[in-house]
Amino acid sequence: MARQRGLLPPCRSCGGGELRRFLSLGRTPLADALVTGEQLGQIDPSFPLDVAFCPSCTLVQILEEVPAEQLFVDNYLYFSSFSDHLLKHAKEHADALVASRGLDSSSFVVELASNDGYLLRNFTPHGVRVLGVDPAPDQAQAAREAGVPTVEEFFGVDLARRIRAEHGAADVIIANNVMAHVPALNDFVGGMAELLSDDGLITVENPWVKDLVDHGEFDTIYHEHFCYYSCTAVDALVRRHGMYLNHVEYFPDLHGGTLRWHIGKREQVSAEARRILALERAAGVTEFEYYADFADRVDEARSKLLMLLDKLKAQGAMIAAYGAAAKGSTMLNYLGVGTEILDFVVDRNTWKQGKYMPGVHVPIRPVEALLEEQPDYVLILAWNFTDEILAQQEEYRRAGGRFIRPVPIPEIL
Ligand code: JHZ
Ligand code: ZN
Known part of the structure; x- marks a missing residue:
C-alpha cells in the first residue's frame, strides 16, 4: 500500500526529512529468498517497494527497511x-x-x-x-x-x-x-x-543511478x-x-x-571526478525532475515485455529464462509472470538449483536444461551478463534457440 506524504522516513544519508517518492513497484517478495519444495504451499512474505529522492543530498533510496539478517543471513544464495x-x-x-x-x-x-x-x-x-x-x-x-x-x-x-x-x-x-x-x-x-x-x-x-534511470534498469x-x-x-x-x-x-x-x-x-580530487560530478549536474541527476517520469517509463517497459511474451506464448512457443538473479525476481514479480509463461529458469549456481523463484514459483534448473528441453526462447533475467551467456550457449542457438534481452527495451537476439 502506498505511504502517505509526511510519513516518509528521514534520508539514510543526510537525515533530511523531505524525501520525494517517484516510483512504487507494489509489494514484492524478497528477491533472494528462493523457495524450497517444502515451502511451495505457503505464501511468500512480501514487502512494499517504493523509491524516493532526497532533495537535500540527492540520494535515491527505498523506503522499506527489511532487517538485514533476513536479507543477507537467512536468505542469501548469491555467490x-x-x-x-x-x-x-x-x-x-x-x-x-x-x-x-x-x-x-x-x-x-x-x-x-x-x-x-x-x-x-x-x-x-x-x-x-x-x-x-x-x-x-x-x-x-x-x-x-x-x-x-x-x-x-x-x-x-x-x-x-x-x-x-x-x-x-x-x-x-x-x-x-x-x-x-x-x-x-x-x-x-x-x-x-x-x-x-x-x-x-x-x-x-x-x-x-544515472544508468539505472537512463536505461530503465528498474529490476x-x-x-x-x-x-x-x-x-x-x-x-x-x-x-x-x-x-x-x-x-x-x-x-x-x-x-x-x-x-x-x-x-x-x-x-586530491582528479579532473575525472570533477568531470563526472559536473556531468551529473548538467544531466539533472541531482534534481527530482530527472526521476519524475521514471514510473511511466517502467510501466511502459512492463507492457512491452508482457506483450512480447504473450504473443510468443500465443504462437505456441516454449519459453524459459536464464539467471535466478535477484533482479530476475523483481522482473518476474513486477510483471506477474510465472509458470503460465515460463517453464523454468536456469542458473549455474548450484545453491539455487532445485529451488523456485520467489513469489512466482518458477522452478530453477541447471543450465544444461536448455539443451535438454531446447525451449524456443530464453528470457535473459541476468541481462547484465548477456555477452557471457550468449558465448556459452552457442550450441543452443545453433539448434534454433533464441534469447530475449528485456532491458533497456525488449529485444530478440
Ligand atoms: P547477478 C547481484 O545481483 C548481487 P543479482 C548483488 N545483490 C548486487 O548488488 C548486484 O549483483 C550488483 C547466474 N549466472 O550477479 C549467477 C549463470 O547462471 O546478475 C547468478 O545467479 N551463468 C550483490 O542477483 C545470476 O546468473 C552465467 O554465465 O541480480 C546472475 O546474477 C552467469 C554470468 C551468471 O545478479
Ligand atoms: Zn539526504
Missing part, C-alpha cells in the same frame, strides 16, 4: 564466483591495486562484503595480508576454504575499531556492490574512516538495495566523515553500468 566476467574484473582490480599502491607483505587489505573470497584471493600470491568481512555464513565459509580469513559480521564503526585494534589500520579498503546494501549508511562509512590509514585508499563499486531495485548512488550523493556522504571522493572510474558493461569511487582522507 560472486559464478560469473567469469566478474572474476576477471576482480582480478584486474586487485592487480591494479597491487601495482598502483605498491602492496606487499607489509600491507593490509580489507574487503567489505567479501562474499566467497572471489576478489581477496588475488592478493595472497603477492603476500599481502587480507581480511574479508561478510555476514553471510555459507559465503564466509567458502572464502575461508579459499584461504581468505573472514569475519562473519555486519560492518560498522564498532567492528572497524576491533579490526584496527587487532590488525592495525588498513592500507586499502574495498567495498564492491555493498554500499547499496547498507541500511545504517553513516555507521558503515564512519567505520571505513575509522579503519583506514591516513594515506590509505578506499574503492567502492556500485551501479550508477535492479529490490529490498537488498536500500540506496542507488550518484557521484554527487557519494561525495556528500564521504565528506560527512572527513573523507573525499578523489577519483572515479566507469565500467559501462558491469551490472548495467558501474562506477568505482576512489575515496581517501586527503583531498
Whole structure:
C-alpha cells in the first residue's frame, strides 16, 4: 500500500526529512529468498517497494527497511564466483591495486562484503595480508576454504575499531556492490574512516543511478538495495566523515553500468571526478525532475515485455529464462509472470538449483536444461551478463534457440 506524504522516513544519508517518492513497484517478495519444495504451499512474505529522492543530498533510496539478517543471513544464495566476467574484473582490480599502491607483505587489505573470497584471493600470491568481512555464513565459509580469513559480521564503526585494534589500520579498503546494501549508511562509512590509514585508499563499486534511470534498469531495485548512488550523493556522504571522493572510474558493461569511487582522507580530487560530478549536474541527476517520469517509463517497459511474451506464448512457443538473479525476481514479480509463461529458469549456481523463484514459483534448473528441453526462447533475467551467456550457449542457438534481452527495451537476439 502506498505511504502517505509526511510519513516518509528521514534520508539514510543526510537525515533530511523531505524525501520525494517517484516510483512504487507494489509489494514484492524478497528477491533472494528462493523457495524450497517444502515451502511451495505457503505464501511468500512480501514487502512494499517504493523509491524516493532526497532533495537535500540527492540520494535515491527505498523506503522499506527489511532487517538485514533476513536479507543477507537467512536468505542469501548469491555467490560472486559464478560469473567469469566478474572474476576477471576482480582480478584486474586487485592487480591494479597491487601495482598502483605498491602492496606487499607489509600491507593490509580489507574487503567489505567479501562474499566467497572471489576478489581477496588475488592478493595472497603477492603476500599481502587480507581480511574479508561478510555476514553471510555459507559465503564466509567458502572464502575461508579459499584461504581468505573472514569475519562473519555486519560492518560498522564498532567492528572497524576491533579490526584496527587487532590488525592495525588498513592500507586499502574495498567495498564492491555493498554500499547499496547498507541500511545504517553513516555507521558503515564512519567505520571505513575509522579503519583506514591516513594515506590509505578506499574503492567502492556500485551501479550508477544515472544508468539505472537512463536505461530503465528498474529490476535492479529490490529490498537488498536500500540506496542507488550518484557521484554527487557519494561525495556528500564521504565528506560527512572527513573523507573525499578523489577519483572515479566507469565500467559501462558491469551490472548495467558501474562506477568505482576512489575515496581517501586527503583531498586530491582528479579532473575525472570533477568531470563526472559536473556531468551529473548538467544531466539533472541531482534534481527530482530527472526521476519524475521514471514510473511511466517502467510501466511502459512492463507492457512491452508482457506483450512480447504473450504473443510468443500465443504462437505456441516454449519459453524459459536464464539467471535466478535477484533482479530476475523483481522482473518476474513486477510483471506477474510465472509458470503460465515460463517453464523454468536456469542458473549455474548450484545453491539455487532445485529451488523456485520467489513469489512466482518458477522452478530453477541447471543450465544444461536448455539443451535438454531446447525451449524456443530464453528470457535473459541476468541481462547484465548477456555477452557471457550468449558465448556459452552457442550450441543452443545453433539448434534454433533464441534469447530475449528485456532491458533497456525488449529485444530478440
Ligand atoms: P547477478 C547481484 O545481483 C548481487 P543479482 C548483488 N545483490 C548486487 O548488488 C548486484 O549483483 C550488483 C547466474 N549466472 O550477479 C549467477 C549463470 O547462471 O546478475 C547468478 O545467479 N551463468 C550483490 O542477483 C545470476 O546468473 C552465467 O554465465 O541480480 C546472475 O546474477 C552467469 C554470468 C551468471 O545478479
Ligand atoms: Zn539526504
